Amino acid sequence: MNRNKQIIPHAMVMNEQTIRFDFGPDTSQETFHTIQQFCQLVENDRNHLLEEVVPSNKTVTVFYRKELLNPRVIIEELLTKWAHRTDSALFVNRRTIEIPVCYDAKFSEDIPRICDHTGLTRDEVIAIHTGTSYKVYMIGFLPGFPYLGELPEVLHVPRLEKPRLSVLKGTVGIGGTQTGIYPLESPGGWNIIGRTPLDLYCLKRIEPFLIRAGDQLQFRSICLEAFNELKEELAREPEMIMQFVKE
Known part of the structure; x- marks a missing residue:
């Protein structure tokens, strides 16, 4: 069972081309590892409009190349994939x-x-x-x-x-x-x-x-x-x- 499966981020539409996912108030290496996995999931999504994925210690901000017609659909798709993810499919490269x-x-x-x-x-x-x-x-x-x-x-x-x-x-x-x-x-x-x-x-x-x-x-x-x-x-x-x- 995935021990991080219960961590579902709160999604917020920042503007026509930006969505932010908030992983809560906790700041720890475990939380940040979860954030790295979410970044990998977004990048693996292969959305042709994707411009950049920017992590912080508590959030992931996703930038798109042009205005999103229905950002809520993208949010729902990403959160559904996140809820059903497997850690083995989200390898995080460590340097x-x-x-x-x-x-x-x-x-x-x-x-x-x-x-x-x-x-x-x-x-x-x-x-x-x-x-x-x-x-x-x-x-x-x-x-x-x-x-x-x-x-x-x-x-x-x-x-x-x-x-x-x-x-x-x-x-x-x-x-x-x-x-x-x-x-x-x-x-x-x-x-x-x-x-x-x-x-x-x-x-x-x-x-x-x-x-x-x-x-x-x-x-x-x-x-x-x-x-x-x-x-x-x-x-x-x-x-x-x-x-x-x-x-």
Whole structure:
């Protein structure tokens, strides 16, 4: 018996070309796995009007190429297929991406603040952050910005009261219950704990976006020398970044 069969999303017509399916208030890896399966079902439906399927941690938004004459018929068809689905027919491709991060004091100006808040040492903060595997629940805020879960509760630290006007590309931060990576220079209020030499978004690559919703991320600590060397190598050969992706 399918253990997720009882999870029937609430469907809402957003406009003439968009339908959103809401899977409820729960945010967990199990819920997101269900959302990934629903995305696969929609893509397998082979609707010729389908434009894009966009998951988040709680919803799936389906975009169509032109106005839908009767969106309720599409909703009913998809929900009927969902109710009678089998997990074996909805294979979800899993990728693991290793993210090298330099936690040197030069790149981690907020670790002392985190230590004061949590009572942890610098080494303990780094060990906990790198010792956790994170699910990419959604991409948003900036092109390629990953929202990750689950950040260990011991590292739950309030965001800055006054956001910075500029956070550099590649910065790794934590804020509240989440951790993430800034793919571009941007204002931001998360606690800065490190920086990665990887470009999450690069138009020079065949695939400009490194990370997708549903990927699993694992941070790995590297020294400042290794950071500089890797950054130079990737600047010369942008496609080398794919060595960090494990299918």
